[in-house]
Amino acid sequence: MAMRVAPFIPSSDDQENVGVKLRSGKVVEGTRRGYGLRQALSANNTNALQKTFSDMILKDGPLKVSNAGSVKPFAVSRKPVFLDKLVEEADPDTVDKADACMVSGHVKEIMTYLHDQETFYSISEGFLKSRSILPIYRKQLLNWIFEVHAKVNCVQETLFLAVYLIDRFTQLDLTLQKEKYQLVGVTGLWLAAKFEEIYPPDHVSLARMTDNAFQPEELLAMEKKILNTLKFHINRPLACAFLRRASKVGNADVAHHTLAKFFCELSLLDYDLVSIPPSKIAAASLCLAFHISQDTREWTPMIETYTFYKKSDLRSTMTMLARTYKTFKSSKYQAVFTKYSNPKLLSITLSRCLSSPAFNEILTADLSLEGDRTSSNSLSTPPTGIAPSEPAPKLVNCDRCGSSESSSVGKQWVRLNVGGTVFMTTKTTLCRDPNSFLARLRREDELTSDRDETGAFLIDRDPAYFGPVLNFLRHDKLVLNRDLAEEGVLEEAEFCNITDLIKLLKDQITSGDRLSLTGDDTKNHVYRVIHCHEEELTRVVYSMSDGWKVEQLVNLGSHYNFAGDSPTEFLCVMSMECSPAALNNHVEPSDRAKVLQQKGLRM
Missing domain, CATH: 1.10.472.10 (Cyclin-like)
Structure with a gap:
């Protein structure tokens, strides 16, 4: 596999890929990664390598290996030349001239070569257009790749190269389905690790990190497919x-x-x-x-x-x-x-x-x-x-809605006046669901709408319920304030015809209704009302058992107002928790208890 040349070796201030200088003065790489050039250079072959680089870059141009294995020069847009206009004192590579490992004599030609190679290893804009793999799936996959990359403790180059391999293969293989997208992702990370790392993770461990969604043999087969599709051109700058x-x-x-x-x-x-x-x-x-x-x-x-x-x-x-x-x-x-x-x-x-x-x-x-x-x-x-500037942008198709527009990002923003509240969003966000009302509104050729004096589309809906709908299109996540009813947001989602949100809200509403009917709140209470005199009250309270407790004490006064020494009467309301089965053994209260209950209610 081709050796990657590192045109710039970071100083000791950098926090990764830092070399270690031995007593002999030779610089070697840490245990995590070794630059190919540093590994190759030694006291015996430094001059030979420098001559090889001179012959390769200055005379024939960058090398390209053909399928037959022969080495042929690869045509570039311009010939690399030295930066003669810069004075030597301002040359940042002057301090490295004494260190052969820093290849200060060739770093300018190397960087020119890498700039030329960018066009050969480019990714097309909107390469997921009209594909079953949507941009939201790419976000989810790459976020997971970032987590796996941190878990296996690989260097930064492995991450960048893995993302390139995933995107490049996805762009070229038009038959790729979303069910195999994670397999492409983990295989791309494995390939990048084998290219960049000294001790790459094995495919068995990576297959296990997919929660055994794929077997190690599938990673081997996908590795072959990726390399054949890319024709082994994986050494991207x-x-x-x-x-x-x-x-x-x-x-x-x-x-x-x-x-x-x-x-x-x-x-x-x-x-x-x-x-x-x-x-x-x-x-x-x-x-x-x-x-x-x-x-x-x-x-x-x-x-x-x-x-x-x-x-x-x-x-x-x-x-x-x-x-x-x-x-x-x-x-x-x-x-x-x-x-x-x-x-x-x-x-x-x-x-x-x-x-x-x-x-x-x-x-x-x-x-x-x-x-x-x-x-x-x-x-x-x-x-x-210096490399020439990039060409002017071409007219490209929106990745979802299929309308032609300039790639200028400033024209991507849209203003929506919803019930008097102005929302700012992008056309890409509105096109997340291509069959929705907002996507059709954005295309303008399928659906027309009035505009206010600022050019914002006028939509006669409730802005409080429209906000969660727009946020769902932005983040693919439903977040509701406590004062918003799910039914109101569902009504807004149905108006906008956002299929995923409609299904999500209906599931939440259904599960909420089911929870309210068959929830965990199975505690029931039984109440007793005891009529007693003042001297009996203390005895009644102390005689309570089996979980009964006093809920309320009502003073009924005396039956005879003229008899000041008459005992005062009380209604003592008591309660106890019981199971639903105990309620089946319900006993009708006596006539006296009913009279006392009615009297207590009138109090």
Whole structure:
């Protein structure tokens, strides 16, 4: 299997994949992972490897292995060249020249090669359109993959590569059904671990983590299918590699780098971000971390040169990352947040910068006015060694409703005026159920609606009951306030024709009615009313047994008002818990008891 070249080895400030320097001065990798280049370099073959890299990259271009096994040069969009315009003092690789393991002499060509390879290993936008596997299933699977990845204690590269293998195979295999989607997920994680880890988990353990939904033999068969479908092209450039390079060039500290890693991993869950190149995700994540930190750092020209992106090119991607954070923070997919709430990762999810004014500024930016892919400030003619900017976005189809629209995220927002209350949501949310009233309203060619003066769709419904319906489309989870009746929300769901919500509410209402009829409240009480005089009251109270207790004591006074020495009469109401069977042995009260009960009621 091909060896992955690590163009940037993190410093000791990084919290993972850190090398250990021995007394001899040689740097070796920790027990969890070893970079292929570090394993290969030694005092005897350093020069030979450097010459090999020079021949491979500078003369023939990046290598590609054909099916026959012969090595052929792979055509790229441009020839890699050195960054001669940068003075040596500003070169971030100058300090590593004495360390052969850092390959400072080839790191620029390696990064150029990785940028070229991004287009070869790309994921198409809306690749789940018209498929049985919906974007919500992808969220659920990847959230589970995050949990399994943390359980087996694999490195970050394994996670990024696993997500790529899952998405790439799902895109290519049009016959894949949702029943096998989890099998694809766990097999993709196993493949990525075998590619990245020194000691990967075995397939038997991973099959057990699926709660034995799949057998180890099925993982072996799926592994073969994935590799044949991808034609063994699995060595994709990963966002974490680009991020390490950008962090070194930008002189980022541990807090900035960890926050950027959090944004990179969170982007894996967002279906709308799958088509953005990993290098752009990494650059936007670090730029966002710089922008919202307290010691606001600048996106310097040197960073632009080495990452190939200006800050103006990254604005809309930064906004998409901020909105992804806002969306998943309140969702049930919390695996990434749980991971980065660990003190070992600086508890970065609790950072104040994620609620700072700078973050809110990015969050509320109007993407329709920015257009980072078509910005006039983009690097249309890159300086020495810089990749060309991305082409203008094509018209794509919405993943659910099938209408053609621009990929600009700013045009995805919709305003709904429901009974005088304005709701803001996205077109993707409205299209979660393609047969619903809201999806048809969003398409506009099937259903028309009046609009208010702000352009919001007018819907004559109760906003109190419409809110839970919209939240269900956002998070795939029903949350009701205590003062809201389930029947009212059901009426709203039936009006909007949201099938899953209708079924869920009917099940809840039915189970609630059944609970009220056959619940656990089987305690019954039997009451007795005792008529007694004042001198008898103490004896009656002390003679109570078998679970009887006093509930109420009513003073009846005296029969003869003129007789001041007449004894005062009382009605003593007593109760006792009993089983339903004991109630069957009911005895009718005597005539005197009935008279006393009626007299007590009149009191």
